[in-house]
Amino acid sequence: MKLTFLFILITSLQLSAKVYSQDAKIKLSSSQNTVGKIIDAIEEQTQFKIFYKTGQFNTQKVVSFNATELTVANALTEIFQGSGLSYKVMDKLIVLAPAADIKALTQQKITITGRVVDIANGLSLPGVSVVVKGSKTGVLTDINGNFKIDVLDKNTTLVFTFIGYIRQEIQLEGRTFLEIGLKTEVKNLDEIVIVGYGQQKKANLTGSVSSVKGEELLSRQAAQTSTLLQGVAAGVTVSQQSGQPGQDGGRINIRGIGSMMSSTSPLVLIDDVEGNINDVDPNMIESISVLKDAASTAIFGARATNGVILVKTKRGKVGKATVSYNTYVAKQVPTNLPNVLSG
Structure with missing residues (x-):
């Protein structure tokens, strides 16, 4: 019994709201009024609140009606006829907007x-x-x-x-x-990655290793090889310490700074020999592997606390000899020079 009464009550409220939105009437002081006054009359004489963007239409435009008492629906239809604007009634809220936006609101999902x-x-x-x-x-x-x-x-x-x-x-x-x-995407799973004890397929790796091909490094120009690693491997940051020509190499950190007192630079191995990555011509690099976690660096001991960078250089191949030429010229100028006293 209670459920039946509740259902009838909700249905009655829905019907009354629908009728109200269609038949609510306003009284105007004269048959000619500005759009702004008509909107004010709707909000004052009914329970509707009207929402619109300021400047969307001319509120001082004068509109003429045949009668001084009319429904809200008729008033809004007459006001915006031929203007490209329309309205949407949502409960006790009326939204004024371009007709295309109103159509999108009313479009059935x-x-x-x-x-x-x-x-x-x-x-x-x-x-x-x-x-x-x-x-x-x-x-x-x-x-x-x-x-x-x-x-x-x-x-x-x-x-x-x-x-x-x-x-x-x-x-x-x-x-x-x-x-x-x-479909499964398998093209990256067969990629060969260099690790401390040889080579493995990327699909079989359990440690954290980032691999960068030489072609990716050559897509950018830089004076030092170390700066080419910036932004190409996750967890690797490169910061340039000086702008002095020849001393503008980057400081490499893997997964942040691991020590405040000792060196934070990773161990760099070039073809299994420790060296400086800036001593290697980028054109001679086949690939670079960055070993970042404990599992990847365990084989190198304490020297690999800050990570390991493995550089593999290109090798000669069977076939015809090929010659390539590449040049890079840069000019550095100071952004500002201090004014000094003469003499």
């Missing part, structure tokens, strides 16, 4: 559901990101690979991304259910 699996074995993929292309609207698949997302256009494109899998973009084309199969 389409619910899209689906399931994402591994195309190789058919297993569900939980945690896959499903995003409406060109927007920030998105969801994640649940433990069974299922997802549910609301869109505004039946031809919207959904973007599916997941770590270790190839990104997919699927256009709905009117469909409301999607069965998506993602």
Whole structure:
């Protein structure tokens, strides 16, 4: 009995709110009024609050009516007819905005559901990101690979991304259910990385190692090889201590500063021989591996407390001889010179 009474009460309130929004009336002092006065009359004589952007329309524009008593709906329709503006009633709030924005507010949402699996074995993929292309609207698949997302256009494109899998973009084309199969991205897992005791495939690594190819270093120009490592390996910071020509090498720190009293520089091995990374021509570098954690540096002992940088230089190859030429010229000028006394 109580539930039935509550249902009837809620239904009555909803109906009365709808009727109120359609039939609420205002009385005007004359048949000619400015837009601003009409908006003020709506807020004073009804329970509506009107929301709009200042300067969006001319509040001093004079509008003529055939009567001095009319409904809110008729008043707003007459005011904005042919102006490109429209209105939307949401409970006791009236929003005034361009007609295109109002259309977007009233546009019916389409619910899209689906399931994402591994195309190789058919297993569900939980945690896959499903995003409406060109927007920030998105969801994640649940433990069974299922997802549910609301869109505004039946031809919207959904973007599916997941770590270790190839990104997919699927256009709905009117469909409301999607069965998506993602392919594994394996191109980076076969990359060879140099570690302290030889070489390993990237897929088999358990320690923290960053690998940088020589081609990546040559994509930028720098006077010293050490400065080329800035921004190419996670956890590696390079700070330039001086602008003096020949002394403008970078100070390398791996995962921050490990000591306040002793050296914080990592151990640099060039073809398994300790050396200075700035003594190596960037054009001669095949790859650089940065060993950052204890598991990667354990083989080198206490000298590797601050990390290890392994530099592998290029080797001769069987085939025709090739010659390449590259030059880099830079000019340094002081930004400011102090004024000194003469004599």
